[in-house]
Amino acid sequence: PHSSPRTCMKCGQGTAALVIRVGDPFCRSCFREYFVHKFRAMLGKNRVIFPGEKVLLAVSGGPASSAMVRQVQEGLSREAAKRLRFIPGLVYVEEGAVRRQSPEQRQQTLAQMETLLQATGFPYHVIHLEEALELPQSILQPGPERASTASPSYKEAVDSFIQQQRQDRDSGTSVPGHSPQDRPAGPPATPCLPDAARSRELLRGFEAAATATAREELLEMLRTHLIVQTARDKGYAKVMTGESLTRVAVKLLTNLSLGRGAFLAVDTGFTDQRHGDVMVVRPMRDYTAKEIAFYNLFFGVPTVTVPPLFTKPREKPSIHQLVEDFLLGLQEEFPS
């Protein structure tokens, strides 16, 4: 391996801090611009988030979803050029019961996440994976799609939003956001865990999965269902998740191996409309894990690391893990 030139290739001035793709050294500030621009371009090009609409951000504490929240924060701020104009809420699914965490460790994770979520100032919802035991049967069916007459085109939505803003300004009312009960009220209550019996029941469900692969799939499915149900309950028609390019690529190959080829488009695309009334959007899918890790480090994005999903002793690795290793190995040997 040879050293790449140490000057930023974009501005030609700054000291390069990292290499993007093959041989593209970027300095910190050009990297920041590149990172931010990619996010805005993703949303702008796809035009699925309407101004003024409520969007639920699914947060795991991991690097990608945390970077996503930061992008939303910066994008909404007053100083942003072409600032974003939607109304975010956050949802966090606590999964300690299946990640071999003791009640104390779960409390600690929850406390760290509460701090992180509170600091954004956005309304947030913390739910436990155990709540999946209570999901209604209806979750398995796509929700009713909005009647097409009621659903505006992007341009119409922007126009009506601008009109609404003018009206509000004239009449002196502030833009209606969330209903009062969504706002985090004062200092957070001590996070409480579901009672032990439910945690055991959940764990039994997971232990019944015969393979590590099945277990991973189960976790993803339950988590997604919980998030979609929360979106429905709280009136969000859009959900943003933080799957990065690396994660999406792993998902794609894994799903192929699992016989889910028919669902490739919805499972890995920018938008996912299989739930009908709730659309899932993946704005981070063009970012590599490396770009996200560097961004978080350079710009102080807080994250909370949790242990991985439990495995049984002497169990073979899941297809997900094998695929991840395979793809990352390929990336090393054949950088493109």
Next chain:
Amino acid sequence: FRGGAELLFDGVKKHQVTLPCQPEPWDIRNLLKWIKQNMLKERPELFIQGESVRPGILVLINEADWELMGELDYKLQDQDNVLFISTLHGG
């Protein structure tokens, strides 16, 4: 060590190490060997692969991408800060 990599090192993120004097130069390649022998408590294959780190583990030297510094060949200097970030998802 960050991103979960610290789990391989007793959960301790920051380690101050003094490397013993030796005739061979201290480069990243040798540092990795030293880490494997002296610091890795369990499952070395989760961190090291062959001579290098496992794919998915990023290496930063003084907060810069090691790809800019010669990767394994970079010669360590006094007070250098080496950061390993895992981008892997469990296992």
